[in-house]
Amino acid sequence: MKHFAEMAREVFPLRQSPLVHCITNNVTIETMANALLYIDAQPIMTNDIREFPALFKQTDSLLLNLGSLSKERENTLLTAAKMAKEEKSFVVDIVGATSAPIAQQLAQQLARQKPNVLKGNISEMRAFCGLKTTGKGVDSSSSDQSEDELEELIGALKQQDPAVTYLATGKKDVIVSKKGTWVMENGVEELQRFIGSGDLLGALIAALLGEQIDNLSAVIFALSYLNICGEYTSENLGPVYGLADFRHETLNQLSLLKTLNQNWFNQTKGRKQ
Numbered sequence: 624m625k626h627f628a629e630m631a632r633e634v635f636p637l638r639q640s641p642l643v644h645c646i647t648n649n650v651t652i653e654t655m656a657n658a659l660l661y662i663d664a665q666p667i668m669t670n671d672i673r674e675f676p677a678l679f680k681q682t683d684s685l686l687l688n689l690g691s692l693s694k695e696r697e698n699t700l701l702t703a704a705k706m707a708k709e710e711k712s713f714v715v716d717i718v719g720a721t722s723a724p725i726a727q728q729l730a731q732q733l734a735r736q737k738p739n740v741l742k743g744n745i746s747e748m749r750a751f752c753g754l755k756t757t758g759k760g761v762d763s764s765s766s767d768q769s770e771d772e773l774e775e776l777i778g779a780l781k782q783q784d785p786a787v788t789y790l791a792t793g794k795k796d797v798i799v800s801k802k803g804t805w806v807m808e809n810g811v812e813e814l815q816r817f818i819g820s821g822d823l824l825g826a827l828i829a830a831l832l833g834e835q836i837d838n839l840s841a842v843i844f845a846l847s848y849l850n851i852c853g854e855y856t857s858e859n860l861g862p863v864y865g866l867a868d869f870r871h872e873t874l875n876q877l878s879l880l881k882t883l884n885q886n887w888f889n890q891t892k893g894r895k896q
C-alpha cells in the first residue's frame with residue numbers, strides 16, 4: 624500500500640472540480656449529487672439523450688447506475704455507454720442485478736462497452752459472474768461474504784474482461800484489476816444501513832476518474848475515503864446514535880476529512896493478495 628499512501632495526499636482535496644454526469648436511480652439521486660459537491664466535484668444528473676452531445680463536451684466522467692430501472696432509462700444508459708466507450712471515463716454500478724433479471728442482462732451489455740470500473744455489492748457482483756447468491760433486493764447477504772464465497776468471487780472476477788476494474792463491496796471489499804487483487808477492510812456496519820452509500824461510492828469513483836486518476840487508484844481512494852468517513856462518524860457520535868444521524872454525519876465527514884486530516888489514508892486497512 625506504500626505507493627497509494629504516497630499518492631493519497633495529492634488526491635484530496637480535488638484540484639480540478641471534475642464535472643460528473645450521473646444517470647442514476649430516483650431513490651438516491653440527491654444524496655449522490657450532494658456527495659459529489661462535498662468532495663469538491665460537480666454533479667449533473669441528466670437523463671435526456673438529446674442533451675448528451677453538448678453535455679459530453681463539458682463533462683469529465685460518467686456514472687451509470689442501474690437502480691430503479693425503467694425501459695426508458697435502460698435506453699438512456701446504453702446510449703450513454705456507447706458514446707462514452709473509449710472516449711470518456713465511466714463507472715457502471717449494477718444496482719439490482721441480484722434481483723432483477725433485466726438489470727442483470729443490462730449489466731452484461733454495459734460491461735461489453737468496457738467501463739473503467741464496474742461495481743456492485745458482493746451479492747450483485749456474484750450475480751454478475753453467474754455465481755449463486757442469497758442477496759435480495761438491492762442489498763447483499765452476509766452468507767455471500769464468507770471467506771470461501773469471497774475466494775470464489777475473486778476467481779470468477781479474474782475470468783472477466785481484464786480491461787475493466789471490478790469492485791465488490793461489503794464487510795470486506797474485493798477489487799480485481801489487471802494490476803492485481805486487493806481485499807480492503809475499512810468501514811462500519813452502519814454504512815450498509817443507509818440507502819445510497821453504495822451509490823454515492825460509485826459517483827466518488829467517477830469523480831476521481833474525472834481527475835485523471837487511474838482506475839485502480841480511483842477505486843482504492845474513493846472506497847477508503849468513504850469507509851474511513853464512516854469509521855470517524857461511528858467513533859465521534861458517542862455510544863448510542865440513530866442511523867439518520869449516522870448518515871448525516873458521514874456525509875459531513877465527506878466534506879471535512881480531506882482538510883482536517885490529510886493523513887486519513889494511514890488508517891486504510893487492506894492488502895494485495
Ligand SMILES: Nc1ncnc2c1ncn2[C@@H]1O[C@H](COP(=O)(O)OP(=O)(O)O)[C@@H](O)[C@H]1O
Nearest residue numbers: 744792793794796809810811812814815820821
Ligand atoms: N458490514 C460492513 N462493514 C463495514 N463496511 C461496510 C459493510 N457493509 C458495507 N460496507 C461499506 O459500505 C459501503 C457501501 O457498500 P454496500 O452496502 O455493500 O453497497 P450497496 O449500498 O451498493 O449495497 C462500501 O464502502 C462498503 O465497504
Ligand SMILES: Cc1ncsc1CCOP(=O)(O)O
Nearest residue numbers: 648650690691819820821822
Ligand atoms: C432502494 C433502491 N431501490 C432501487 S435503487 C435503490 C437505492 C439503492 O442504493 P444503494 O445501492 O446505494 O444501497
Ligand SMILES: [Mg+2]
Nearest residue numbers: 818819820821
Ligand atoms: Mg445499500
